[in-house]
Amino acid sequence: MSTPSREIILAMKNSIVGDTYSLAFESCFNGLSTSSCNNLEEIRAAIRRNPEACVLLDLELTGTGINDLFVDRDALAKRAVLLFLGGEKSLIPEGIDPSGIHFLKTEPELKDLVAKMEEAFRISDLAAQFCKIAPHQLHARSRILPCNVFVKLSEGKYVKVMNSGDDFDKEALDRFLGKKIPYLYIPRDGYLSIMQAVLAEANALIEKPETITVQSAAAATMGVFHSMQSLFEVDGFTPQVQAMTMVSVNLARGTMKKNPKLAELLAKLDANRDSYIAWHSTALSFLSCKLATALDWKSDGTFYKLSLASMLHDLTLPNDDLAKVHDKVATGDVKPTEEELKVIVRHPIQGAQLLRGMSDEVPGEVAFIVEQHHERADGDGYPKGLSMKDISPVSALFIISHDLVDEMYRVTPGNFDMEKYLFVCESDKRFTKGAFGKEFREIMSKLKDL
């Protein structure tokens, strides 16, 4: 039988049954290792340790309190396979990606269990073979293609559209943009080589801070963000993606220490609007630090918290359209389905979950900033509908920066009018009504001075 060199983690109520399964798997899959867990906490720790593991769970052991496991897996270990004995798909909480989660009847025949395990590995491996890349990113990075390029037709089905060695020139780029193809797919190895080049550029800037300009930092940060986003979608928030996050955070910190003018920031950011989430996260990182500087909160620690929150606050959203939705009633141009709306309402919690799962120690405040970035002055925000007394000043700053960046995106590049924005904010009392009081007013007043 084919050989996934992966780990199977067994969590069975009857340890002898678990041991029997272990022996069966080891005899069928060469090179496979098995281990066992006795409770949910151990299982959660195991998939953090090995995000590619396959967990075989006996629902009799774990009970139904498994939501945290689903959330962990969704955020941190997307390639991990969960195979339940007992239960059914309705156990999967709303907003959780069900791919990679399988259900079998309790006490299955061994041959059925082994076959299911092999199928689960195959699907998981296939999904990991391709990484998505926006056409303009590919154009910017590789004129002569280092690998074949594919378009995704459906789950697990890809069709080749360009060959390795082809020239991905402006004409080719326009062809894909004209067909409204948001993402192309390239084999993982090819993607990793492009990603290494992106990281090398970013690290070169970080190592020589004197060479950082807003333009180079914005372009490099967006490049790194795209790579993070693609790998996150395939693998989850693995240590590799976490390390990339820190590269983009360090770039933003390095840039903001130079205290560039707001006008310069806006002009350079406006030049890179191809992907909403990447632009939005990069702009938010720069703008929130800029606003913190105006409030005289210009410590490196504050820049670190704001930049990290910026990079991760929308990472769990699957596409640009969902990131553009800002109200839980979805009054904007994008009309999400009911299911998508649930994903939107969950994403602040999922983003916070990423931070809490980071292997490096991260200040707890950063997770709260991410969790609260859609809360509102009047308590009408989401996911918790908090009021001002529950929101820290730095979260308040982030909420305003988030709104500001979103407003900037809505206008044609170069046409953003801060005076008009402040007037609108004042008119609709979006930050100043109710208990949201003076902290917000102070932050708003600083916007005029930037």
Next chain:
Amino acid sequence: LERFQTPSPFGPARKDAEGVQGGSGNAAVALNYFINRKNAICVLTLKGSVANDSEGAFSACVEEAVKTPTKYFVLNLSGVAGFDSSGLRHFALFQQKLRQSATLILCEIPGDISNQLKTNGVVRDSEIQADLMAALQFVLLCEKKGGKP
């Protein structure tokens, strides 16, 4: 006597056994054993020929296997090239010792050897399973019945 303990002896042992059976195959290969244990389940894989001089290998195998409390012994005979009639008694005693403390299941017995063992009354039909998966499935069945075969 060589003794081995490997994490997963199933593949290599099976391949070697095919080599022995498929070759000219007259030279008797001394009996070896492999142990793969998961707590209370112990898979013992024999490799080589069972003959009069196998007594030492069987004793060593039992001694090592019963050191840890065991509920099921799965005896994998896929690597056994042949049984000398003088070795049958040692094999019967070997099984007896394993049965004393655990449920014994035999599997992967090469066809000609199976006939020989049955004809000589050395094995019990109720303990024989076709292959390792069937043996492990039998363990699951026993567990379902509260640990009884």
